[in-house]
Amino acid sequence: MTTRTLQFKIYRYDPDQDQKPYMQDVAVEVDSTDRKLLDALVKLKAVDDSIAFRRSCREGVCGSDALNINGRNGLACLTDLSSFPDGKPIVLRPLPGLPVIRDLIVDMTQFFKQYHSIKPYLINNDPPPERERLQSPEDREELNGLYECILCACCSTSCPSFWWNPDKFVGPAGLLAAYRFIADTRDQATNERLDNLEDPYRLFRCHTIMNCVDVCPKGLNPTKAIGKIKDMMVKRAI
Amino acid sequence: MVNRKIVGAHYGLKDWLAQRITGVVMVVYTLVLSVALLQGMGNSYDSWRSLMAAGPMRFLTFIFIVSLCWHAWVGIRDIWMDYVQPAGIKLVLHVLTLLALIGYAGWAAQVIWRL
Ligand code: SF4
Ligand code: SF4
Numbered sequence: 001m002t003t004r005t006l007q008f009k010i011y012r013y014d015p016d017q018d019q020k021p022y023m024q025d026v027a028v029e030v031d032s033t034d035r036k037l038l039d040a041l042v043k044l045k046a047v048d049d050s051i052a053f054r055r056s057c058r059e060g061v062c063g064s065d066a067l068n069i070n071g072r073n074g075l076a077c078l079t080d081l082s083s084f085p086d087g088k089p090i091v092l093r094p095l096p097g098l099p100v101i102r103d104l105i106v107d108m109t110q111f112f113k114q115y116h117s118i119k120p121y122l123i124n125n126d127p128p129p130e131r132e133r134l135q136s137p138e139d140r141e142e143l144n145g146l147y148e149c150i151l152c153a154c155c156s157t158s159c160p161s162f163w164w165n166p167d168k169f170v171g172p173a174g175l176l177a178a179y180r181f182i183a184d185t186r187d188q189a190t191n192e193r194l195d196n197l198e199d200p201y202r203l204f205r206c207h208t209i210m211n212c213v214d215v216c217p218k219g220l221n222p223t224k225a226i227g228k229i230k231d232m233m234v235k236r237a238i
Numbered sequence: 239m240v241n242r243k244i245v246g247a248h249y250g251l252k253d254w255l256a257q258r259i260t261g262v263v264m265v266v267y268t269l270v271l272s273v274a275l276l277q278g279m280g281n282s283y284d285s286w287r288s289l290m291a292a293g294p295m296r297f298l299t300f301i302f303i304v305s306l307c308w309h310a311w312v313g314i315r316d317i318w319m320d321y322v323q324p325a326g327i328k329l330v331l332h333v334l335t336l337l338a339l340i341g342y343a344g345w346a347a348q349v350i351w352r353l
């Protein structure tokens with residue numbers, strides 16, 4: 001089996017012990033069965049078991065292993081080891097802009113607060129039909145590219161507007177989810193949802209920088225969803 | 239007053255739209271002016287003056303100035319909102335910005351119609 005040694009530079013910070021964060025150099029040997037960055041991280045944990053990171057599904061579904069990899073947000077479990085050139089250390093940092101709990105683990109409270117603020121659930125006061133609320137295939141089509149979000153926060157934590165106003169700007173992930181329900185023909189709270197976003201911070205702090213689109217590991221496009229919300233607001237106003 | 243984060247002032251859309259529309263107006267005016275200048279209408283004081291003093295041009299220049307001020311108002315206010323936190327100072331800065339911009343627009347109108 002061919003093996004390869006990977007050099008890492010990893011952000012380390014344990015608030016109970018460290019005065020301030022530092023970068024640690026570690027090397028780890030991987031073989032041909034290790035295909036993703038997460039595989040290497042798991043091996044790294046065997047070299048130094050004090051390194052803390054989150055992960056669960058290891059296949060891009062749970063959204064828990066989002067990291068800043070060589071300066072770019074992404075999921076460790078979807079990042080191919082073969083994408084790293086030989087001889088250059090792989091720099092791993094926690095997602096930018098959120099408080100660090102320890103090493104690569106960030107506190108996602110603010111991110112989820114914004115997500116909850118858009119009421120991420122169907123609002124429909126009609127009594128539920130016997131089986132399910134139906135939609136035409138065309139109406140259902142509009143939800144593609146929206147419902148797939150795994151809330152990994154790669155997008156919101158690469159958005160400069162979210163870095164600066166995390167308490168006031170909903171951020172790309174939350175806005176994508178907002179549009180998912182605004183676009184849903186089964187939802188009855190469209191007006192309230194638009195009202196909820198129509199202030200200078202919550203939606204309009206997006207300046208179409210498109211960092212979010214660039215990093216989304218699921219290939220989603222929050223900027224497009226944000227544009228559609230703006231279109232709907234304009235339509236409503238004129 | 240309790241210290242809670244409050245958002246929900248309902249002028250987000252209006253300001254965003256205004257910024258787009260005034261942006262388009264400024265682009266159009268810039269194009270019109272560039273064409274006029276390329277045609278040599280700025281080569282001498284007299285030709286420049288007859289250009290700027292013509293009725294339609296006065297109208298366009300005035301609309302441009304108003305757009306510029308309005309556009310600047312939204313942009314500068316966003317800066318105050320992002321970088322100044324105490325509400326009192328923020329309000330004062332907003333008012334000063336607004337007054338300055340209104341003053342500039344009036345001054346510009348006076349200049350345009352004095353030509
Ligand atoms: S939109 Fe993409 S990057 Fe953002 S939270 Fe959802 S899956 Fe992650
Ligand atoms: S397009 Fe908007 S939401 Fe996306 S990164 Fe830029 S400012 Fe943030």
Ligand code: FES
Pocket residue numbers: 055056057058059060061062063064065066075076077078
């Ligand atoms: S471990 Fe679940 S998304 Fe990577």
